[in-house]
Every structure is written in structure tokens, then in C-alpha cells.
Amino acid sequence: LKESAVVDERARRRARRKKEEFEEEEGVRMLHKVKTLGGRTKSSKRSTSRSDASVGSASVLLVGSSVVHAQELTTVLKSLSNCKVATCEPASNVGKTLNSDSFDVVVFDADKDGDLAHTIRSAAGARKDAVFVVVYAEKAAALATERLKLSAPPTGANMVTFDPDDVFKAVKLICDRSQNGELSCPYCAASGFFEDDLWAHVPLFHINSRSDAKVACPVAGCESKTQLELAPPHRSRDNMHVHLRNEHGKPGAGEAPKEARAPTPVWPFALIVVRNRRGKFLLVQQFAARGYWLPGDRVNPAEDLKSAALRIVKEQAGIDIELTGVLRVSYTPQNDFARMRVIYVGRPTHDGEAQTLKTVPDYLSVGAVWVDVAELEGLKTHGDEPREWFPYVARGAYVAPLEIMTSESAPVMKL
Numbered sequence: 001l002k003e004s005a006v007v008d009e010r011a012r013r014r015a016r017r018k019k020e021e022f023e024e025e026e027g028v029r030m031l032h033k034v035k036t037l038g039g040r041t042k043s044s045k046r047s048t049s050r051s052d053a054s055v056g057s058a059s060v061l062l063v064g065s066s067v068v069h070a071q072e073l074t075t076v077l078k079s080l081s082n083c084k085v086a087t088c089e090p091a092s093n094v095g096k097t098l099n100s101d102s103f104d105v106v107v108f109d110a111d112k113d114g115d116l117a118h119t120i121r122s123a124a125g126a127r128k129d130a131v132f133v134v135v136y137a138e139k140a141a142a143l144a145t146e147r148l149k150l151s152a153p154p155t156g157a158n159m160v161t162f163d164p165d166d167v168f169k170a171v172k173l174i175c176d177r178s179q180n181g182e183l184s185c186p187y188c189a190a191s192g193f194f195e196d197d198l199w200a201h202v203p204l205f206h207i208n209s210r211s212d213a214k215v216a217c218p219v220a221g222c223e224s225k226t227q228l229e230l231a232p233p234h235r236s237r238d239n240m241h242v243h244l245r246n247e248h249g250k251p252g253a254g255e256a257p258k259e260a261r262a263p264t265p266v267w268p269f270a271l272i273v274v275r276n277r278r279g280k281f282l283l284v285q286q287f288a289a290r291g292y293w294l295p296g297d298r299v300n301p302a303e304d305l306k307s308a309a310l311r312i313v314k315e316q317a318g319i320d321i322e323l324t325g326v327l328r329v330s331y332t333p334q335n336d337f338a339r340m341r342v343i344y345v346g347r348p349t350h351d352g353e354a355q356t357l358k359t360v361p362d363y364l365s366v367g368a369v370w371v372d373v374a375e376l377e378g379l380k381t382h383g384d385e386p387r388e389w390f391p392y393v394a395r396g397a398y399v400a401p402l403e404i405m406t407s408e409s410a411p412v413m414k415l
Helices: 002-026 071-078 091-100 117-127 138-142 144-150 164-176 195-206 240-247 305-317 350-354 385-394
Strands: 033-035 041-043 058-063 083-088 105-108 132-136 159-161 191-193 266-274 281-285 296-298 321-333 338-348 367-371
Touching: 058 071, 058 091, 058 164, 071 083, 071 164, 083 091, 091 105, 091 117, 105 164, 117 132, 132 164, 138 144, 138 159, 144 159, 159 164, 164 195, 191 195, 195 240, 266 281, 266 305, 266 321, 266 385, 281 305, 281 385, 296 305, 305 321, 305 338, 321 385, 338 385
Parallel strands: 058 083, 058 105, 105 132, 132 159, 266 338
Antiparallel strands: 033 041, 266 296, 281 367, 321 338
16 A cells, blocks of 8 residues: 555656646647738737637546556546546447547557557547547557557557656647637548647647548648648658648747758768878878868769769879778758768779879869878878878778768668
8 A cells, every 4th residue: 555655646746747847838838829911820929818719628538447547647637627537447338438428538558458449439430530549558559560550540549658648748738729719620620729739739630641641721821722632652842741830830930940841952072081002191282382181072963972082082193092991971061051071091003003193283283192190290281181080090990881871772781
């Protein structure tokens, strides 16, 4: 009894803490809406009095003895003042219970009572897609195949978990949604939403809906009022989930960033640390009296990085090399572009060892020279890369295989 009391008290403290966190996060969550000149509903800072919206509520049905007697789960749910909790024992009575009464959330244990999702939705009748079905089961939540099977559309569960706090978060979102908005869900026809409430409802309830489902955006004045349909399964601006996420709610009102739809320009560069058989390293003399640097330049359009590296050394130093590994791959984002640099390690080919280095100045370089690591002291260089990487390579430190930087369609590296 003492141990049970301790568990119960711990659950009550957790429930109070979670409730306080939710209430402090955004007041009472933003619900006040204003109309823009374009006729589109837009978010503004919500009133804590909620004078423009009815207080939401939700009814939860706990199914089966293992769920009904899960102390931490029942304690966190009963801490919600606008949540009505009912129980159903044994689990086989769930169909009869749902035929006589309606619930917003139904929770069952698939480990103990099997998959009841189809039975629950069938008994819910016309509201079958508007019921939030939760599988609360330890094994099912941890097994990849079970999660897929239990959440498979069209009759699968909305959520598979064994975390009472996450059940609390989901039910809290359902409890707090508006009741007197003008919008209806295009998937389950539930009504009473304001735009932000619908923005939260669709991924919570319908994230497993097929991406090519033909649904119309219900927001007045929306440019995508016609049916959105998508044949390929990848994310697209014509997919309702993606459309709603980026064009409505907080992102649509400018209160949160949209997903990037346009490609980010990337400037790829290849730099090469070349070491010959005598242990000397290759330096290229830069134009405008800027000193020495590694062979390096931008990759041309439609050119792969390895081909670019071979070309750059030939143009700037006058010799042929072969690449032996990768030292670093760096990606540096800026506001409107990103710079990508791959630093390769290479060595002269057999013919390259016999070739003389470039000495005729041109646009690409003044010429090239072989140096020892010791010669770098006091030598003017355009950047710190020679002083950083020459000693590193000379020590025989780790160099990644070339296959680490390849095309998307390349096979997995062999050990």
C-alpha cells in the first residue's frame, strides 16, 4: 500500500507540473482571430479571457483493465478540468459502449486486448474519423512492425505510445481546441475550428492519411480552394498536409517560418592536399601576390567533385594526380546561399611524378612548387589550410575513403 501511494503521489505531481507548463506556455493558447482585407482568417495574439470562443472539452474512454488501472495515465487525464474520463471493462464491451455514447478519445492496450481500432471506428459510425484512437501499450510502442500495423490507414490508431505525458499532451490539444469557429476538417468533417486549431488538428488526427487524398482547403479566400491532389508520394506544395502547414496557421500569418520550397543555391568547392613520394606537398602560387595555397577552385556546373579535383590540380599545378581519400566535407550556410567544400588527399600519378610543375602564369595561377612542412614557417599563404592539413597528413592521421563523398545512387561502401 505504501508503494502504491508513492506511485500515485508521483503521478499527481507530474500531472500538476505538466498542466502548469501548458498554461504558462501561451497563456490559454491563442484563439482570437481577425479577418484580413483579403478575407482570409489570420492569427493574432490570443485573449486569455477567450471571450470570442467557447471553452473546449473532450471525453475520453479508457478500454480494458490494463489501461483503466494504469495509475499514471488516469491521474494525468483526470487533472484536466475540461476532460471527462469514462471506463470500459472488459475490452470486449467497447463496441456496445460506443454505440450508446460518443467519445472524442478512446485508449486501449493492444498488447493485452489486441487491435481494437477497427471495432472502435465501426462502432463510432459517422464520427469514425473524428475519434482520436490511442494504443497505450509497451510492446506495441517499441516494435517497428507493430506500430506500422496498428496505425495503418484507414482504420488504424492515431497514436501508439506508452508515455502518459504524451497522451496528456494529445488530449490537452483536443480539449483546448475551439468549438465555435467557421472551419471544418476536410478529412473527418469535424467542425468549429478556427484556422490555427485546424492547423494543429489535421496532423494530430490525420497525419497517416494518404498524401494523394483528394481534399479541398476549407479556409475562405485560400488560393488552393480547389481540390488538392498529388500522385507521387513525396512531399509537394500540392499536398494538403504541406499546404496547410505552410500557408495557414502561424506560418501563414508570418508568426513562424515556412518550410523552404525553393532550392538553396550551393557553391561547391574542391581543395586538394597533394603529397608526392618524397613526402613533399604541393602549393599553388596565387594571383595578385596573395602568396601560396592548396590547389582549389569552384566546381563547374554538371561536374562531379572528384572530376573537378583532378581538373583543378591539372590547371593550377600542371600535373596529373589520383585521389586517395577525403579529409573534410564542410557545409557553411549563409542567408541566401550555402558554401560546400570538400578537401581531398591525392598523390601524383606515375606520369605525374615525372612531369614538371607549371611555371607559365595565367588566370588560374602563377605556378606551383613542392614544399616540406618545415618550409611553411614564414611562408606567405592565402589561407591557413596548408599549415593545418600538411602536418596532419604527414603524421599519417585518419583519412576517410573516397566513397564517403559520392552520388545518391552509389552502392553502400564495402568493409
